[in-house]
């Protein structure tokens with residue numbers, strides 16, 4: 194595991210994702226090393242080539258961000274889109290914490306997404322800026338097998354406790370059930386446990402399927418097995434998720450539908 198410090202000229206980047214105006218990635222690469230990670234296909238250099246083993250830390254990020262936050266039009270910032278904001282180096286560098294504070298103070302909305310229990314460290318910030326921050330915790334399954342594909346992320350039960358703590362404190366928290374991968378976490382049992390957590394904490398659940406990408410596919414095939422995610426399979430799984438959500442009474446949203454309406458809002462303001 195290698196950590197390199199780098200300096201950057203820019204902090205915020207325009208986001209291609211419909212739900213965000215800007216993307217903020219304090220790190221390049223991710224030491225959680227998930228085998229299905231789509232960010233592998235978007236990360237250049239050593240952190241992309243040695244996924245999960247090398248990370249670059251943008252040491253001057255906060256000073257650049259302060260300048261940009263004073264200059265740019267406030268909007269929704271995705272923290273982060275191709276890395277995890279609470280991966281191990283964050284314990285020392287505290288870039289995600291600093292970024293949330295700068296952005297919220299400047300009137301931006303920060304949408305955090307993580308697979309780490311370290312997010313609880315910043316509970317004070319999430320509470321202080323509760324109108325300007327939401328926190329998404331990714332949970333693919335609550336079972337131990339998560340370790341197979343997410344070797345260095347927090348155990349899913351630790352992530353579940355994070356959801357509970359944030360919800361108890363009144364933070365806007367949501368669960369990302371994804372990617373749902375054929376034969377890995379698509380059984381009704383796996384899905385129901387995560388939906389139960391959403392229901393008991395009042396967190397919204399957003400679910401999504403695995404979306405094949407060349408490098409992620411190759412890594413999955415090398416570390417686990419080949420995955421074929423066809424339309425027929427997804428129609429069946431989506432129906433299962435919706436039925437479980439309706440029976441339990443949890444608020445569940447298909448990420449694709451969420452993106453469609455976010456795209457409409459962004460383009461046409463409706």
Ligand code: SF4
Pocket residue numbers: 223224225226227229230231232275276277308346
């Ligand atoms: S935590 Fe997210 S960014 Fe990091 S390896 Fe896993 S999927 Fe990729």
